Amino acid sequence: MIEMRLSGSGGQGLILAGIILAEAALLDGKMAIQSQSYGPEARGGASKSEVIISEKAIHYPKVTKPNLVLAMTQEAVDKYSKDLPADGILMIDTTFVKKVPDHLKNVYHLPITEKVTAELGKALFANIVALGAIVATTKAVSVESITTAILHRVPKGTEDINKRALELGIALVAK
């Protein structure tokens, strides 16, 4: 079982990223649950999307022992990485996150939003870049399934740019 928390600010597309990750797991023939919590705002405010992937039935839908936390804002790191064990993976977007808790050993400093804006011209695809980085790091789902799941969810005409965003994310952690 792998438990992941994708956190940031409302509007960064993290709920969608969580859904895509869970759908990719189903394509791999695994079980998956996605859930979220957010404030009453449509934009802004801390937001988290949680995904649990397992070979067996998943009973409790919320993450209790995260293997990975993605944090796309400083508030998200402060709020949602507290229960991450010392050996858990913290993945931060260095564009927005400046401070990381001292006890964590496994921190990926990734310039997600900065890089995607420079390469693809829009911050909009940051969530897909993050998915690339998560999949490359954890192997939670296959690259083939995440690609299919992304293409299934994104608007027509944006397939190529989303594929490039995914590849960008995979490349970010390969270095």
Add this chain to the structure above:
Amino acid sequence: MAKVLLLQGNQACAEGAIAAGVTFFAGYPITPSTEIAEIMAKRLPEVGGKFIQMEDEIAGIGAIVGASLTGKKVLTATSGPGFSLKQEFIGYATIAEVPIVIANVQRVGPSTGQPTAPAQGDMMQARWGTHGDHPVIALTPASVPECFTLTIKAYELSEKYRMPVLLMLDEIIGHMREKIEIPDYDTIEKPVRKGPRVGPSEFKAYEPDSDGVPPMADFGTGYRYHVTGLVHDETGFPNGSPAATEKLLKRLHEKVERDIDKITMYEEYKLDDAEIAIVTYGGTARSAYAAIDMAREEGIKVGMFRLISVWPFPEKEIAQLAQKVKVIVVPELNYGQMVGEVKKAVEGKVPVKPMSKYDSEPISPKELLEFVKNL
């Protein structure tokens, strides 16, 4: 062809309604139930149905009562504040015997409370929210697939007994996404309403068959009758005599009571050799499955009696459970509601321990395990 999808509980509820043959939705969107309205707005025109966003929740339920009288299968969906507003018409549909289904996706209350956080605080409101003596059928799904199947079941029961059926979801189940296999809707048997067997001139709108349920004529098909919230006799016209009053109220209760074994639904999880029974429902049941698996690994004999139909309450089954176990734990996301019903059914035979949580977070499996270990 069956389809494997990742859906939210709310989505599965809306799809269940479409699969059951619903062609009318009226309501007022409210978190955390909004997706049900949103999906019905998109799906109903595709199947030749109608969606209306009304001015408020009262109008939403009023409109579905009217549409049901024309023979449509109908749905409205809401959460706490809207559920309070709908109570008056729930009573009206009960006495006027109009089949309707209301989904209530529970959030923290009272009042506006915490719109995006889960709770199970409307369980007693489901039972007694509308005034007067009345039977209630309320179902609580604990998974996304069950949101689909229980929504279809809600129509079966509502059409069969001619009364409101409440789908009591909570934010956990309404908003989580998990795997569901959706069958081809053509393969799903659509609940059928019992129609009149005599012509309009002989038809008495509230004359029951031996099952206590009167056949129902659709408005607009030549059958004219009076529908009222007043106590009425077989003709549908008001009749306030003690005899007519007793007759109607007795029939309303008895049509449900006589079929209680058919209506009651529950699941037993690892209860066979259990010494401790967890009685719970909805989103909290998900914590219980996980806690029980953890406890079993430590050799603690615990199982779950999961309420699927919460109202009418399965008193007989809970009384039997009390004969088999040493203690009963009732975890719920409220200050203690269904635990009172459990105590009533157990009649002091074994201790019944409430495990109440009302801080806007679900009960974690570890918390429940600790509670069981410290009994």
